[in-house]
Amino acid sequence: MILIDCHTHTQFSVDSEADINACVERAAELGLDAYAITDHCECDAWYPAEHYSAEESEFHEKTDYKADYEASVAAVTALKEKYAGRLNLICGSELGQILFNRDAAQVVCSDKRVDFIIGSAHRIHGEKDFYFIDYTKLDMDGIYDLFGRYFKEVYELSRTGMFDVIGHITYCLRYMKQRHGICPDISRFDDIIAETFRTLAHSGKGIEINTSGLRQGFGATFPDLKYLKMYRELGGEILTIGSDAHTVEDIGANVSDGAELAKEAGFRYLAYFKERKPNFKKIF
Structure with a gap:
């Protein structure tokens, strides 16, 4: 079985303290x-704090991600040379909220040091990151309205092409179930999810x-088997696996389960990226 982990974080992510050298080792x-x-x-937080108005700053837990990005890419680039021949190390970036600042996204997309870009929607316009939303203050109509806006933004993200894969589709479900046991039925959004998948398949993304959901109390991957099958049936071919590790110990966590799930969904190959191009390897 091929074992890949294409979504991990180190000390250069605001929510991780994992030493990058320990992670690579x-x-x-x-x-x-x-x-x-x-x-x-x-x-949406690419610049230092003084760049943003008070209203804009309300949605940022941190700013100046440009500095974090530069530090991470420089460190990984050096480690790629150090571990050449021992580890297939990929220099990537999880690029959040591309729709909010496409100029910033273009800087990353144009960086020749970067092998791989995950496009993620951690928050939507007018809302904080899904991590920080208090779902107990929302009734089900409010939750479904939030989800409708999320899936619309993911669809709009799919049309930009400023990424290689879209990360953790169905991220909007993560925290409300883990913390509050709220389990909305997202099947009402299947049409726009399907259109997102068609767009990705057509554009080679x-x-x-x-x-992460398998070890964090959610009980499923993001997305789950139903949507992996939908993506495959609509022509999707490019599929990566990531643990979303924020600690050294979680690197590689459940990636074998992800590979089994990919096979069950109808995939024969997994992908990883080098120089922004997919490399396909048989799952088994």
């Missing part, structure tokens, strides 16, 4: 076929299986 010890470091780079 751990990936090498695990014998991963491909390992990508994809530290956070939120386009992909999605990931994000395995």
